[in-house]
Amino acid sequence: MASSMAATASLSPPVLSAERPTARGGLFFPPSPASSRSLRLQSARRSGISPATRKPRSLPRAAKVVVAVKADPLKVMIAGAPASGKGTQCELIKSKYGLVHISAGDLLRAEIAAGSENGKRAKEFMEKGQLVPDEIVVNMVKERLLQPDAQEKGWLLDGYPRSYSQAMALETLGIRPDIFILLDVPDELLVERVVGRRLDPVTGRIYHLKYSPPENEEIASRLTQRFDDTEEKVKLRLQTHYQNVESLLSIYEDVIVEVKGDALVDDVFAEIDKQLTSSLDKKTEMVASA
Numbered sequence: 001m002a003s004s005m006a007a008t009a010s011l012s013p014p015v016l017s018a019e020r021p022t023a024r025g026g027l028f029f030p031p032s033p034a035s036s037r038s039l040r041l042q043s044a045r046r047s048g049i050s051p052a053t054r055k056p057r058s059l060p061r062a063a064k065v066v067v068a069v070k071a072d073p074l075k076v077m078i079a080g081a082p083a084s085g086k087g088t089q090c091e092l093i094k095s096k097y098g099l100v101h102i103s104a105g106d107l108l109r110a111e112i113a114a115g116s117e118n119g120k121r122a123k124e125f126m127e128k129g130q131l132v133p134d135e136i137v138v139n140m141v142k143e144r145l146l147q148p149d150a151q152e153k154g155w156l157l158d159g160y161p162r163s164y165s166q167a168m169a170l171e172t173l174g175i176r177p178d179i180f181i182l183l184d185v186p187d188e189l190l191v192e193r194v195v196g197r198r199l200d201p202v203t204g205r206i207y208h209l210k211y212s213p214p215e216n217e218e219i220a221s222r223l224t225q226r227f228d229d230t231e232e233k234v235k236l237r238l239q240t241h242y243q244n245v246e247s248l249l250s251i252y253e254d255v256i257v258e259v260k261g262d263a264l265v266d267d268v269f270a271e272i273d274k275q276l277t278s279s280l281d282k283k284t285e286m287v288a289s290a
């Protein structure tokens with residue numbers, strides 16, 4: 001969404017410079033030497049003078065050229081222990097940056113709700129706090145990532161990859177994030193967050209009975225709890241998380257940003273927002289200087 005920037009330049013004269021990039025469909029494309037040369041020649045032929053002797057056409061001093069520069073959409077991965085706040089932050093990121101939110105856990109719960117074979121198998125592993133096997137998860141996420149909306153708007157991958165093999169499945173397709181956000185929350189807070197979590201089946205919003213209570217009675221009465229949100233299961237999920245997270249860090253070393261997740265929701269988001277803006281600025285600068 002926020003992936004465009006207006007670059008304004010005062011030019012005298014502002015015409016047909018061979019070096020100046022041209023904007024096509026919002027993107028910068030440097031003109032090829034051949035096309036710039038032929039443009040100058042055609043123009044010279046029409047005026048009857050040679051390009052070398054022709055004076056630049058004078059334009060008002062205040063003339064400005066505004067060029068839209070559009071970078072590739074952002075590609076973001078967010079990871080962290082169970083209940084570290086991934087889903088909560090994804091709601092905020094999505095609404096500010098317009099990225100397509102792809103949550104591996106949500107995709108699996110949709111399979112369970114649909115009663116599919118994959119859903120039935122996945123539930124056995126989720127009940128035990130273990131990772132669902134790659135043959136179910138990998139293709140499911142890959143297919144969703146490659147859909148046109150995610151390619152056009154950018155994506156926000158939540159809870160995937162969670163293991164070395166899952167990350168490598170993306171690497172072999174050349175799919176890499178611009179930024180990998182790792183939420184860091186002390187273990188002792190996670191159990192309380194899990195057992196108090198509630199979900200609104202109508203809006204999909206995430207609540208917490210203490211930290212983020214429902215706004216009114218009507219919402220409170222329809223809230224549901226996840227089948228794996230018990231103290232016993234979160235401990236198993238936490239174990240699984242620690243067994244796997246290290247293996248990801250080496251793959252995404254160059255784009256990892258660790259964010260403290262034990263502050264207020266808005267403060268955590270402020271830090272993430274700062275990091276995403278900086279990542280987006282870097283992408284835009286790269287396009288502008290290409």
Ligand code: AP5
Nearest residue numbers: 082083084085086087088104105126132159193197207208
């Ligand atoms: P998944 O659904 O992804 O669960 P998870 O990783 O355990 O993470 P959670 O959804 O529990 O927490 P969250 O970090 O999103 O926190 P939230 O924002 O909701 O996966 C479930 C299962 O599916 C896995 O165990 C596994 O079996 C399987 N699976 C998923 N992905 C897989 C993969 N790639 N491969 C194989 N298997 C896979 O916040 C939690 C609570 O805290 C909420 O109540 C919220 O209101 C509150 N809260 C959030 N932030 C704050 C804050 N700053 N202060 C106070 N409270 C807060």
